Amino acid sequence: MSFSRGERMIFDNIDMDIVRGKVTAIMGPSGTGKTTLLKLIGGQLRPDAGTIHVDGENVHQLSQSALYKLRQRTMGMLFQSGALLTDLSVFDNVAFPLREHTALPESAIHHLVLLKLEAVGLRGARDLMPAELSGGMARRVALARAIALDPEMIMYDEPFTGQDPISMGVLVKLIHDMNHALGLTSVVVSHDVDETASISDYIYVISNGKVVQNGTPVDIKQSSSPWVRQFMGGLADGPVPFHFPAQPLMDDLLQGVKR
């Protein structure tokens, strides 16, 4: 599958398999288009070449209504910001997909929402508005909303970014437990190496539009590639230089202020 934005190639003929029932992690430095990949899987963007199949269906050949059906049946997505609807309370946010897509009576929705909120530990926060939640809580509410319709697959977009250690621990545990308890397929896009590696069954490392390495977390950690070692170890210098490309410092200084 290939995808480019303007003249920049974001994905150059990459090939991935996401195994049902497992946690698959997609890692790579910021700006490698990890979020773009999720949007491609979800059908919000269209690849230039190649195909994406979800549950046996070619996402980009479906009609709009079939695509919406596929999303409703199989996909949940957790956005980095949570993407909660700011004019609805926590309860109504989680109830939103249920009210839109099912004909359940309000009493059943009430029970379901409370169960989903209980699963993420926020049943007590049901009356709060999204603006009153911390970042970690917002993501947990968004997670409850993503599992409201019992999807087969959940895509997590940078679930750990900007979280304090406690929220991070909670989210790691939640993603792991959800996957095992509900038999979900999880796709985690992240650059938080240790947390992601600790819960994933299989890892793809992408950089510059290519899959540079794939394998189990153990394989990746023992990688011989210097680039992967730098990325996984978080080293300041290595194949990815510390300096952004520029002319030598002395030339730059001698040139003076450009007019």
Place this chain on the structure above:
Amino acid sequence: MNGLANFLQAVGHRLLNRFSRIGRGSLFLWQCLLSLGYLLRRPRLLVAQLYSVGVQTLLIILVAGLFVGMVLALQAYIVLVDFGAEESISLMVSLSILRELGPVFTGLLFAGRAGSALTAEIGLMKSTEQLSGMEMMAVNPMKYIIAPRFLAGILSVPMLTAIFMAIAILGGFFVATEMLGIYEGVFWSQMQTKVDFYDDLINGMIKSVVFGFVVVWIAVFEGYDCVPTSEGLGQATTRTVVHGSLAVLGLDFILTALMFNV
């Protein structure tokens, strides 16, 4: 030579951008119209928007209408008294309100008050990924977010215009009778004999329907199409007010020329 090439390239680029925006705007309008049927199943969404788009604009319409009517009566008196025709004051007030000022003022005020709010709201939803999130929950934001706001705006503007007209004429009436000493009966009877229901009132209302449609279209499109950054959002909101107001004034000229057979 290079400078010329660059210049031509820049012009072409801007032109293409303009055309692609017009194209996107038209497609957007088409999808929006197709989505309106959804509101039959979810009338509550429309009611909520009628409140925030229509009712919350009411106050500024009432105040503006009252003062416009009062000022018009004063100005009309100053001109007419020289000819001894001050008894026709109601004619001047009501004709200018019904034909021009009612629809135009309401359109401009609506673009400033409700249009900018619509753009900002939708644009912020876009930049906080709420629209995207909705799509991934298989809820079409076109139906859930855009359609109710669009229809609410289209329904509100003619109603607001009618209210503006009524309150402006009342304002003129109070100034004419209380301050300027015109007889109440003269005020109303002059209006009754010379103001035509079809030519004046209906034409004014047709204008307001057109203005409402265009202003709301611009407002929701700008929000939906904005660059999702704080800068992009600010620009989109400004464009809504500027383009919306200019569209109202330009269309007013065209409609007036068509309607009154000049």
